Amino acid sequence: MSKQEIPYKIYLEEHEMPTQWYNVRADMKKKPAPLLNPGTLKPMTFEDLRPVFCDELVKQELDDTTPYIDIPQEIRDFYKMYRPSPLVRAYCLEKKLDTPAKIYYKFEGNNTSGSHKLNSAIAQAYYAKEQGLKGVTTETGAGQWGTALSMACSYLGLDCNVYMVKVSYEQKPFRREVMRTYGASVTPSPSETTQVGKKILAEHPGTTGSLGCAISEAVEAATHKEGYRYVLGSVLSQVLLHQSIIGLESKAAMDKYGIHPDLIIGCAGGGSNLGGLISPFMGEQLRGEANYQFIAVEPASCPSLTRGKYAYDFCDTGMVCPLAKMYTLGSGFIPSANHAGGLRYHGMSSVLSELYDQGLMQAVSVEQTQVFQAAEQFARVEGILPAPESSHAIRVAIDEALKCRETGEEKTILFGLTGTGYFDMVAYEKFHNGDMVDYIPTDEDLKAGFDGIPRFPGNME
Numbered sequence: 006m007s008k009q010e011i012p013y014k015i016y017l018e019e020h021e022m023p024t025q026w027y028n029v030r031a032d033m034k035k036k037p038a039p040l041l042n043p044g045t046l047k048p049m050t051f052e053d054l055r056p057v058f059c060d061e062l063v064k065q066e067l068d069d070t071t072p073y074i075d076i077p078q079e080i081r082d083f084y085k086m087y088r089p090s091p092l093v094r095a096y097c098l099e100k101k102l103d104t105p106a107k108i109y110y111k112f113e114g115n116n117t118s119g120s121h122k123l124n125s126a127i128a129q130a131y132y133a134k135e136q137g138l139k140g141v142t143t144e145t146g147a148g149q150w151g152t153a154l155s156m157a158c159s160y161l162g163l164d165c166n167v168y169m170v171k172v173s174y175e176q177k178p179f180r181r182e183v184m185r186t187y188g189a190s191v192t193p194s195p196s197e198t199t200q201v202g203k204k205i206l207a208e209h210p211g212t213t214g215s216l217g218c219a220i221s222e223a224v225e226a227a228t229h230k231e232g233y234r235y236v237l238g239s240v241l242s243q244v245l246l247h248q249s250i251i252g253l254e255s256k257a258a259m260d261k262y263g264i265h266p267d268l269i270i271g272c273a274g275g276g277s278n279l280g281g282l283i284s285p286f287m288g289e290q291l292r293g294e295a296n297y298q299f300i301a302v303e304p305a306s307c308p309s310l311t312r313g314k315y316a317y318d319f320c321d322t323g324m325v326c327p328l329a330k331m332y333t334l335g336s337g338f339i340p341s342a343n344h345a346g347g348l349r350y351h352g353m354s355s356v357l358s359e360l361y362d363q364g365l366m367q368a369v370s371v372e373q374t375q376v377f378q379a380a381e382q383f384a385r386v387e388g389i390l391p392a393p394e395s396s397h398a399i400r401v402a403i404d405e406a407l408k409c410r411e412t413g414e415e416k417t418i419l420f421g422l423t424g425t426g427y428f429d430m431v432a433y434e435k436f437h438n439g440d441m442v443d444y445i446p447t448d449e450d451l452k453a454g455f456d457g458i459p460r461f462p463g464n465m466e
Contacts (some may be wrong), residue, residue, distance in 0.1 A: 010262070011094065011262050011264070012094075013093065013094055013096065014091040014092070014093050014094075015091065015092040015093075015094075015258040015259075015261070015262065016089060016091055016092075016258075017089035017254060017257055017258055017261070018089075019085060019089070021089065021257060022081070022084065022085075022088055022089045022254065023076070023250055023253040023254065023257070024075065024076055024081065025073040025074060025075050025076060026073070026074050026076060026246045026247060026249045026250060026253075027072065027073060027246075027249040027252070027253055027284050027285050027288060028068065028069070028071055028072055028073070028074060028242075028246050028249075029245070029249070029280075029284040029285075029287055029288050029291070029356065030068075030069035030070075030242060030356060031069065031070055031071060031072035032072065032287075032288045032291040032292055033069075033291060033356075033359065033360075034291070035359065035363065036069045036359070037069070037242065037330070037355040037356050037358070037359045038317070038329075038330035038355060038359070040054075040066075040327040040328065040329055040355075041317060041327060041328040041329075042327060042328075043319070043324070043327065043328050043459070046328075046461060049067075049327050051063055051064070051067060053327075054066065054067075054327075056228055057224060057227065057228060057234065057235050057326075058234055058235060058236075059129070059132045059133050059136050059138070059234050059236075060132075060136055061132040061135070061136070062129060062132050062236075062243050065242070065243040065246055066241055066242050066243045069242075072288075074246065076128075076250075077131060079131060080127055080128055080131050083127045083131075083157075083160065084124075084127070084250070086116065087115055087116035087123070088124075088250070088254070089254050089258075090111065090112055090113055090115055090251075090254065091111075091112050091115070092109055092110075092111050092112075092254070092255055092258040092259070093109065093110050093111075093112055093387075093422075094107070094108070094109055095108040095109065095110060095387055097386040097387055097388075098382075098383065098386050098387055098403075098406075099406070100386075101382070101386045102403065102406050102407060102410065103410055104406040104407065104409050104410040105409055105410065105413060105414065105415045106405070106406040106409035106410075106414070106415065106416050106417070106418055107264075107415070107416075107417045107418065108402060108406055108418045108420075109259075109264070109266070109417070109418065109419045109420075110402075110419070110420050110421070110422040111251055111254070111255045111282065111419070111420075111421050111422065112389070112422045113251060113278075113421070113422065113423050113424055114389070114392070114422065114423070114424040114425035117156055118149060118152045118153035118156050118424075119149060119152065119392070119424045119425045119427065119428065120149035120150075120152075120153065120392065120423055120424030120425075121248060121251060121277070121278050121281065121421070121423045121424060122149045122150045122152070122153035122154075122238055122277070122424075123153040123156065123157065124247050124248050124250050124251065124281070125153075125238065125243075125244045125247035125248055125277065126150070126153035126154040126156070126157040126236075126238070127153075127157040127160070128247045129141070129154070129157075129236040129243075129247075130154065130157035130158050130160070130161050130163055130236070131157075131161065133161075133163060133234055133236070134161045134162070134163055136234075137232075138163070138232050138233060138234055139163070139164055139231075139232035139233060140158070140163050140164025140165060140166065140230075140232070140233050141154070141158065141163060141164075141165060141166070141227070141233060141234055141235065141236045142165075142166040142167075142168070142223040142224075142226045142227040142230070142233055142234075142235050142236075143165070143166070143167055143168070143223050143235065143236050143237065143238065144167070144168045144169075144170070144194065144216055144219030144220045144222070144223045144237075144238070145167055145168070145169050145170070145173070145184075145219070145238065146169075146170050146173055146216045146219070146274070146347040146348075146349055146350070147173050147177065147180070147347040147392070147393070147394065147429070148169060148173055148177050148180030148181065148183075148184070148428065149180075149238075149347055149392070149394075149423075149424055150238030150239070150347070151167040151169055151180075151184050151189065151191065151238075152180060152183050152184055152187075153238075154167070154189070154236065154238070155167065155183070155184040155186075155187035155188065155189035156187050158187070158188070158189065159187040159188050159189075164188075164233075165184075165187070165188065165189040165190070166189070166190050166192070166223070166226055166233075167184055167189050167190065167191045167192070167223075168192050168193075168194040168196070168219040168220075168222045168223045168226070169181065169184075169191050169192065169193055169194060169219065170193075170194055170213075170214040170215060170216060170218070170219050170349070171193040171194055171195065171212070171213050171214035172213035172214060174191070174193035174194075175193070176431050176432070177428050177429070177431070179428050180428040183428075192222075193214070194214050194218050194219035194222050195209075195212060195214055195218045195219075195222065196222060198222070198226075199221075199222045199225045199226060200225065201221040201222055201225050201323035201325060202218070202221075202222045202225075204323065205218050205221070205322060205323065209339065212339060213339075214339075215322060215338070215339050215340060215349060215350075215351070216275070216349060216350045216351075217319075217320070217321045217322035217323075217336050217337075217338075217350070217351050218321075218322045218323070218339075220237070220320060220321035220322070220323075220326065221321040221322050221323025221324075221325055221326070222323070223235055224321065224323075224325050224326060225323070225325060238275075238277065239274060239275030239276055239277035239347075239350065239354070240275035240276060240277070240320065240329075240331075240350065240352065240353075240354050240355075241354075242354070242355065242356055244275075244276075244277045244280075245276060245277060245280035245281060245284065245354060245356055245357075247281075248277050248278065248280060248281025248282075248284075249280075249281050249284040249285065250281065251278070251281040251282050251421065252281055252282045252283060252284045252285045252286060253284075253285050255282065255285075255419065256285045256286060259419070264417060265295075265417060266286070266297060266417045266418065266419035267297070267298060267416040267417050267418070268297070268298045268299075268300060268402075268405055268416060268417075268418045268419070269282065269283050269286055269297055269298070269299050269300070269419045269420070270299075270300045270302060270398045270401050270402050270405070270418065270419070270420040270421070271283065271300075271301060271302065271398050271420065271421040271423075272301075272302050272303070272348060272394045272395060272396075272397040272398045272421065272423060273301035273302060273303045273310065273348065273353065273357070273368070273397075274303070274307075274347050274348030274349065274350050274394065275347075275350045275352070275353065275354060276353055276354030276356070276357045277354075278394075278421050278423045279301055279357060279421070280354055280356055280357055281421075282419075282421040283297075283299050283366075286299075287299065287360065287365065287366075290365065291365075298367070299360075299365070299366040299367065300366075300367045300368070300369060300401055300405075301357065301361070301366055301367065301368040301369075302368075302369055302370075302371060302397040302398050302400065302401045303348060303368065303369075303370050303371075303397065304348050304349070304370065304371065304372075304373065304376070304397065305370040305371060305372045305373070305443065305444075305445045306340055306341045306349075306373065306443075306444045306445065306446065307334065307338075307340040307341075307348060307349050307350070307351070308334070308370040308446075309331075309332045309333060309334050309350070309351060309352055309353045310332045310353055310357075310358075310361055310368035310370075311368050311369065311370045312334070312370075312446075312451060313332040313333050313334050313352070313353070314332070314333060314334075314335075314455055314458060314465060315330070315331070315332050315333075315358060315362055316330065316331075316333060316458050316459075316464050316465045317329065317330045317458075317459060317461075317464045318330075318331065318333040318335065318336055318351075318352060318458050318459065319336040319459070320336070320352065321336060322336050322337060322339075322351075324336060328459065329352065329355050330355055330358065330359075331352040331353050331354065331355050331358040332352065332353045332358045332361065332362075333351055333352040333353070333454075333458065334351045334352070334451060334454045334455070335351060335451075335453070335454025335455050335456070335457045335458050336351055336352075336454075336457060336458075337453070337454050337457040338351040338451070338453070338454030341444040341446075347394045348394050348397065351454065369401060371397055371400050371401065372443040372445070373441060373442070373443050373444070374436065374441055374442075374443050375400055375443075376393065376396045376397050376399075376400050377393070377396065377432070377433070377436040377441065378400075379396055379399045379400035379403050380393065380395075380396035380399060380426065380433075381433075381436070382403065383396070383399050383403075389422070389425065390425055390426045390427060390433075391422060391424075391425065391426050392423060392424040392425055392426040392429060393426060393429050393432055394423055394424070395421070395422050395423040395424060395426075396426075398420040398421055398422070398423075399420065399422070401420075402418050402420040405418055406418060
């Protein structure tokens with residue numbers, strides 16, 4: 006099909022929106038390692054996880070054999086408010102870069118929460134409501150997940166308690182106020198409201214917090230309140246399952262016009278966006294039906310894939326959650342208070358960690374100022390102010406397009422534009438004022454986190 010026949014923005018029809026999520030684990034010959042009970046070091050069972058998570062979500066978390074899982078009608082009806090989301094050809098960026106590469110991005114910022122997080126938030130809130138719960142607790146880093154969950158809970162009439170990483174709570178007051186507008190309570194983490202929060206503050210006075218800290222507090226709050234469960238915005242397999250709607254729509258739109266992406270690029274923090282974007286494409290590759298190059302992009306300040314250890318580790322700083330096998334910097338690693346926002350998590354999804362360990366995916370880390378240079382360039386030519394997290398993918402997409410300019414290769418690049426950056430203006434201000442600095446942890450900095458990874462036979466070997 007000729008270039009002229011492919012629209013600038015590809016929208017699927019409503020009836021073309023996926024009716025099932027795709028579970029990439031079903032096509033993985035070597036499955037991700039199971040979650041372990043930290044006390045017994047045995048795989049977590051349904052009964053082990055029930056006190057923390059909703060029953061249906063536990064089933065999804067433990068299911069690594071069912072390839073497709075039906076999306077309930079009520080969730081599909083909610084999705085119709087903002088889905089299918091557009092797949093956009095970045096013609097203006099291509100022209101600016103003078104590249105033969107074709108650049109596409111899947112835009113997930115066209116909803117009130119401003120990001121892809123709503124895809125899983127509504128699913129998790131729905132299952133909590135179906136179970137007859139009063140409310141849920143959660144953590145949020147940059148605030149996108151907390152905003153999305155607040156919106157979903159408001160829609161379904163659930164109480165929502167959010168523990169927001171302290172540095173983001175202070176840097177992003179407007180994101181906090183959106184959550185409160187939707188009726189959520191928002192607490193800066195670590196806080197004095199939980200026992201684990203008090204412990205972290207005692208050990209790290211003045212800490213700016215981390216996602217690991219906030220997770221610990223949210224889990225404690227959920228397990229101490231009758232009728233509440235904990236929900237998570239990334240990392241877990243259930244979240245990647247819900248986010249597969251991104252990749253399924255992307256693939257359907259590209260298939261509709263005969264487009265085959267050579268490179269698929271996503272920002273990587275805990276793994277929700279990247280896992281959701283690549284899942285159906287990775288499934289094809291695992292089944293031997295197609296070949297793609299996958300690139301995970303993470304901040305140089307929190308480089309779990311590129312510099313982490315592949316080992317079982319706690320998912321939270323307070324060490325109250327199960328052990329997950331993942332690329333990790335150690336649950337005690339406190340990242341710098343930079344503007345990578347939602348990418349400041351110490352570990353990576355077990356699914357993505359296993360794919361990376363098998364060599365099925367590449368990973369690169371990028372520095373903060375380079376990320377904002379790319380964000381500004383993209384905003385000026387494509388008309389969307391991108392979130393700092395998304396801009397990590399933009400940085401590498403631009404770099405790959407420039408390589409094509411040098412070699413003359415006409416590669417097709419797809420990247421995930423996870424959301425908008427309108428609540429991130431403090432970061433943009435620091436960049437424009439020349440106050441933004443690049444921080445890369447030293448080996449000594451990382452060693453402190455690695456030293457806290459649990460030691461038991463077969464781990465850290």
